[in-house]
Amino acid sequence: MEKLEAKTALVIGAGGALGRAVVDRLLEQDIGRVFAISRCSNKITDGRLDWWQCDYSEESIDQICAKLKQLACPISTVTICNGTLHGANYLPEKRIESLESEAMLQVYKINAVIPIMWIKSLLPVLAGKHKCILSVFSARVGSINDNRLGGWYSYRASKAALNMLLKTASIEYARRAANVKLIAFHPGTTDTPLSKPFQGSVPDEKLFTPDFVAAQLLEIVGRVNPTSGLEFIDWNGKPIQW
Numbered sequence: 001m002e003k004l005e006a007k008t009a010l011v012i013g014a015g016g017a018l019g020r021a022v023v024d025r026l027l028e029q030d031i032g033r034v035f036a037i038s039r040c041s042n043k044i045t046d047g048r049l050d051w052w053q054c055d056y057s058e059e060s061i062d063q064i065c066a067k068l069k070q071l072a073c074p075i076s077t078v079t080i081c082n083g084t085l086h087g088a089n090y091l092p093e094k095r096i097e098s099l100e101s102e103a104m105l106q107v108y109k110i111n112a113v114i115p116i117m118w119i120k121s122l123l124p125v126l127a128g129k130h131k132c133i134l135s136v137f138s139a140r141v142g143s144i145n146d147n148r149l150g151g152w153y154s155y156r157a158s159k160a161a162l163n164m165l166l167k168t169a170s171i172e173y174a175r176r177a178a179n180v181k182l183i184a185f186h187p188g189t190t191d192t193p194l195s196k197p198f199q200g201s202v203p204d205e206k207l208f209t210p211d212f213v214a215a216q217l218l219e220i221v222g223r224v225n226p227t228s229g230l231e232f233i234d235w236n237g238k239p240i241q242w
């Protein structure tokens, strides 16, 4: 089996609570190198960490992927953490009257478009013989089957769009980069700035720490069947209906 020391991980959206927790957990392991991508500057000191700032424009995503390709590191784990639920000018919509196209487009861009732009640009970086698990933070509320409560139009729809983009990419990756397996991952409700305003009705035992979720994700990544197709799974490794 390949030694962990030889492995490289890539974490995109590393400045968020879950992204930072994934970086911290990876560095606790005997990983060779971690590339972390964020809009923010680095707050972690570790010789194995390369922290690159990015504005998530297509140009900057392409530039970073070109640098990664040039470095030719064997990337075995990619985690894409980007996502938004509320911002300065938008909140999850409770009623249809609250829908605003500008806010909807912003949420779609961060939750669906930016992750798939990474997956597009990473194809030539990841394609090869080296096994790689590429996980993207999705959300259970993106499940069309599971939508019983309604509300949260933009967040739900953008995560459902993300899931469809991942499904489509997984079919093309199976042809062009069969060494890469994709996972759409639901972390469960986790205590982060994203969920902060909506934690009121969540019992303590169901509100996870970012560190717990990062550990669960990396444990799943370590044991998942790398040759099976895209899976939509939760923090416990349980499948979620599409």
Ligand SMILES: NC(=O)c1ccc[n+]([C@@H]2O[C@H](COP(=O)([O-])OP(=O)(O)OC[C@H]3O[C@@H](n4cnc5c(N)ncnc54)[C@H](OP(=O)(O)O)[C@@H]3O)[C@@H](O)[C@H]2O)c1
Pocket: 012, 013, 014, 015, 016, 017, 018, 019, 037, 038, 039, 040, 056, 081, 082, 083, 084, 110, 114, 137, 138, 139, 140, 186, 187, 188, 189, 190, 191, 192, 193, 194, 195
């Ligand atoms: N917390 C939960 O309960 C929960 C539940 C289900 C799913 N999730 C998903 O988990 C993921 C991580 O979220 P979190 O809870 O850790 O929230 P967070 O702390 O608010 O992190 C936000 C993440 O989104 C990125 N981001 C924020 N605004 C952005 C923008 N304008 N353009 C591009 N990227 C932007 C950040 O990347 P930078 O490093 O560049 O800042 C960071 O990775 C999200 O995809 C979220 O939908 C969370």
